[in-house]
Amino acid sequence: MLARQRHDLIVDAVRRDGSVRVRDLAVLLDVSEMTVRRDLDTLAGRGLVDKVHGGAARRSGRSSNEPGFEVKQQQQEQEKESIAVLAASMVDPGSSVGLTAGTTTWTMAKHLLTIPDLTVVTNAPSVAGVFYGARRANLTVVLTGGVRTPSDALVGPIATASLSNLRLDQVFMGVHGMDQIQGYSTPNLAEAELNQAFIRSTSKVVIVADHTKWGVQGMAKIAPLEAASSIITDDHLPDEAKSVLNDLDIDYQLVSART
Numbered sequence: 542m543l544a545r546q547r548h549d550l551i552v553d554a555v556r557r558d559g560s561v562r563v564r565d566l567a568v569l570l571d572v573s574e575m576t577v578r579r580d581l582d583t584l585a586g587r588g589l590v591d592k593v594h595g596g597a598a599r600r601s602g603r604s605s606n607e608p609g610f611e612v613k614q615q616q617q618e619q620e621k622e623s624i625a626v627l628a629a630s631m632v633d634p635g636s637s638v639g640l641t642a643g644t645t646t647w648t649m650a651k652h653l654l655t656i657p658d659l660t661v662v663t664n665a666p667s668v669a670g671v672f673y674g675a676r677r678a679n680l681t682v683v684l685t686g687g688v689r690t691p692s693d694a695l696v697g698p699i700a701t702a703s704l705s706n707l708r709l710d711q712v713f714m715g716v717h718g719m720d721q722i723q724g725y726s727t728p729n730l731a732e733a734e735l736n737q738a739f740i741r742s743t744s745k746v747v748i749v750a751d752h753t754k755w756g757v758q759g760m761a762k763i764a765p766l767e768a769a770s771s772i773i774t775d776d777h778l779p780d781e782a783k784s785v786l787n788d789l790d791i792d793y794q795l796v797s798a799r800t
Contacts, residue, residue, distance in 0.1 A: 554569070555590050624649075627794060628652075628773050637662070641715055646714075646749060662742075704735075727761050
């Protein structure tokens with residue numbers, strides 16, 4: 542088993558159970574306890590778990606805690622890739638799309654490079670950079686202004702105002718958390734307002750978020766779950782989440798991240 546696969550399993554176990562012991566992880570992963578301890582050192586250094594005596598625990602993070610873009614890039618990479626491929630297949634040539642900030646939308650951008658005559662509106666310099674680097678003639682990229690957040694989003698009144706007169710065919714939105722009570726959320730108040738402006742700009746909002754986002758509540762609510770036309774996530778989504786989405790009659794698609 543690759544180290545990245547072990548790390549994903551450890552993080553999933555910590556988030557599901559709250560805490561895990563080194564010896565239990567060694568059995569689960571079929572590796573030595575020394576290997577598990579090295580993995581926990583790596584994950585703790587990346588801010589994904591808290592090391593405790595004899596194991597690891599769920600981070601005691603606050604709803605206002607906002608991980609940086611580089612940290613999030615290394616989380617659930619396979620899931621994000623599979624989600625991005627399916628999301629990109631929903632974009633037609635000649636259409637206008639909004640891509641909010643996030644590592645999943647950044648991954649998706651790379652799969653949009655072969656679609657002709659696109660107009661892309663984004664508040665993420667990293668997403669815009671994918672398209673600018675391609676140097677395509679049949680592509681229009683609109684990058685909003687604003688103040689840059691740790692998650693590489695441009696936010697604030699300038700960014701929000703730039704979306705007020707736009708009408709987009711569809712918007713693909715990454716979120717910090719999605720929850721039955723909180724809906725879609727983010728740790729950043731200004732980013733929540735910006736994402737609400739993206740929602741107002743279209744009649745089709747597609748949430749792109751891996752399974753670890755379920756049950757997470759950021760400080761600022763973006764919108765209720767029903768605001769999305771559909772959700773693209775991975776097949777590790779908890780049964781509880783599927784039940785909630787089915788009850789609300791929200792369309793969702795599950796992709797496989799297995800290799």
